[in-house]
Amino acid sequence: MYLAKIHITHKASILDPQGEAIKNALHRLDYQDVSNITAGKYFETTLTSDSKEQAEATTRSICESLLANQNMETFLFTVEKVED
Amino acid sequence: MKFAVISFPGSNCDYDMYYAIKDALQEEVEMISCDETSLDGFDAALIPGGFSYGDYLRSGAIAKFANIIPALIEFANANKPVLGVCNGFQILTEIGLLPGALQHNKSMSFISQIEPLTVVNNETLFTNLYKKGQHINIPIAHGEGNYYCDDAQLAELKSNNQIVFTYDNNPNGSCADIAGITNQAGNVLGMMPHPERAVETILGSEEGLTLFQSILKSFKGELNRVN
Numbered sequence: 647m648y649l650a651k652i653h654i655t656h657k658a659s660i661l662d663p664q665g666e667a668i669k670n671a672l673h674r675l676d677y678q679d680v681s682n683i684t685a686g687k688y689f690e691t692t693l694t695s696d697s698k699e700q701a702e703a704t705t706r707s708i709c710e711s712l713l714a715n716q717n718m719e720t721f722l723f724t725v726e727k728v729e730d
Numbered sequence: 731m732k733f734a735v736i737s738f739p740g741s742n743c744d745y746d747m748y749y750a751i752k753d754a755l756q757e758e759v760e761m762i763s764c765d766e767t768s769l770d771g772f773d774a775a776l777i778p779g780g781f782s783y784g785d786y787l788r789s790g791a792i793a794k795f796a797n798i799i800p801a802l803i804e805f806a807n808a809n810k811p812v813l814g815v816c817n818g819f820q821i822l823t824e825i826g827l828l829p830g831a832l833q834h835n836k837s838m839s840f841i842s843q844i845e846p847l848t849v850v851n852n853e854t855l856f857t858n859l860y861k862k863g864q865h866i867n868i869p870i871a872h873g874e875g876n877y878y879c880d881d882a883q884l885a886e887l888k889s890n891n892q893i894v895f896t897y898d899n900n901p902n903g904s905c906a907d908i909a910g911i912t913n914q915a916g917n918v919l920g921m922m923p924h925p926e927r928a929v930e931t932i933l934g935s936e937e938g939l940t941l942f943q944s945i946l947k948s949f950k951g952e953l954n955r956v957n
């Protein structure tokens with residue numbers, strides 16, 4: 647079994663309204679040293695793929711077809727082998 | 731002329747759309763489920779607003795995999811009119827019939843108000859009864875209506891006259907004040923404002939009815955041309 651950990655975030659070039667709202671709230675709480683914060687989504691998926699390469703290919707395909715909207719989002723993932 | 735209103739689990743403007751066609755435009759209309767697999771027999775497809783599949787993951791992201799979508803894409807590619815309003819616009823960008831994406835409003839607030847718009851392009855099948863540059867009032871009601879596309883895409887939208895409606899006082903942060911765009915062929919329109927909520931004076935505006943009348947006029951013109 648393989649475990650994929652997937653992070654979806656706004657592309658850096660695009661205004662992230664959620665991140666901006668959270669940053670403003672943190673500033674109101676007096677965390678003045680927070681200069682930037684990005685909001686995103688985190689997914690974990692377990693895969694029964696035969697190899698790590700196959701698990702990575704599947705994960706990439708999942709991100710591209712559903713989890714991320716590539717017009718405005720970008721994704722990063724790691725895949726590790728786990729006990730069945 | 732026969733319209734289909736495609737209802738998804740979580741659509742909540744489907745009956746507004748249905749009655750706009752049935753009672754205000756007085757044309758034939760049928761509510762169909764997104765579980766259907768065909769749009770045969772329909773002359774136009776309308777995708778209503780709401781929160782399809784709870785807007786889980788992203789607005790319109792899950793709707794992309796509904797049974798009706800291949801038929802809808804085929805319908806659009808056959809140059810038939812497709813209108814997506816609000817969540818319908820979000821769905822059209824998710825399935826790739828329209829470019830760009832709708833993200834959270836810049837203010838992070840859900841905005842529900844009557845919004846002044848400008849008709850930028852009146853040479854579409856959806857806007858031929860408006861005047862170019864006409865100011866109209868149409869309600870908006872959305873949390874994720876902030877239209878985004880990259881600079882290259884925006885230049886393409888402008889050069890192809892695909893920007894149909896713009897906001898007069900940009901409420902949500904949309905790039906280039908965009909409220910509604912068509913595809914390149916001009917037969918698919920996505921817009922965040924709700925024309926179906928502006929079809930009777932008692933609703934505050936009937937300036938949305940003109941959009942549906944335009945679709946009907948193009949359809950009848952097309953019929954005359956073919957016959």
